[in-house]
Amino acid sequence: MELHTLSQIVPRYRAVFCDSYGVLRDAHGLLPDTRAALAYLAQVGCPLWVITNDASRPARELAPPFAGAVAPERFVSSGLVLSRHLRERASAGVVAYLGPPSCAGLLVDAGVEHARLVELESLDEVTTIALMDDEDWDWTRELNRIVNRGRRYPELEVLLPNPDLVYPIGDEVRLAAGALGALLGEILPRAPRSFGKPEAAIFARAFELARAELPDLAPGEVLMIGDTLTTDVLGAARFGLATALVLSGNTTAALVEREVERAGVRPDHLLAGIAP
Ligand SMILES: [Mg+2]
Secondary structure, three states, X not given: OXXXXXXXXXXXXXXXXXXXXXOOEEOOEEOOOHHHHHHHHHHOOOOEEEEEOOOOOOHHHHOHHHXXXXXXXXXXXXXXXXXXXXXXXXXXXXXXXXXXHHHHHHHHHHOOOEEEHHHOOOXXXXXXEEEOOOOOOOHHHHHHHHHHHHHHOOXXXXXXXXXXXXXXXXXXEEEOHHHHHHHHHHHOOOOOEEOOOOOHHHHHHHHHHHHHHOOOOOHHHEEEEEOOHHHHHHHHXXXXXXXXXXOOXXXXXXXXXXXXXXXXXXXXXXXXXXXX
16 A cells, blocks of 8 residues: 555545554654644644543543643543443442552542452452553453453453553554453453444544534545554444554554555555654
């Protein structure tokens, strides 16, 4: 596939949905070309929404690293979709979450009773686990506790708002919450329930926001830019959006053809990076 730049493809579309990690930022902060890309989109008047599987904090807290270049209400996160799901579901009970304490804001927003799983001495009363993030917990200890809770209570529900298997950090990747959820899915009687990309709900929420600004917008007029085929590109293509795979994060130039074959989905465009 031919490599393009942002300014070669954006003029064909009316709105851009953009992934965060691996496209605009990594675990250290914004990527070098992000400011120029955001300035370019603003200059050509192309509205942007950031669609991320980051469930480590409420969507409004994802904006500060962008230093005003992206407004808080333009972030649509899988944590936000999970929060809505919890708010609307009927079943009561404590939601035990895994991840840093900042995850709790999403559960506060959902209005559900919650506890940090690592602080629970026993999981005997736990019926729902929200696997929010890979950080700030001892995987070995807690995964073993969850597996054993599932043996005793087969209805144990695991909610997985970040199905990403890895996330980029510099030139490397690290295992993400989705990899731990996939492992639990192989073992627990009840499969984890995924939120976020590639599921339709997060794209539907973003599209609803875009339609509020551009009422006659069609899905094919939106370009989704992401670094992961199985979440960004697959989910966006199923939703009818145009897609660009960027090679600055999870997918490298050396692996792209192999991964396209494996994922069974081909992006409409290929970008080396986000530079305009
Ligand atoms: Mg990404």
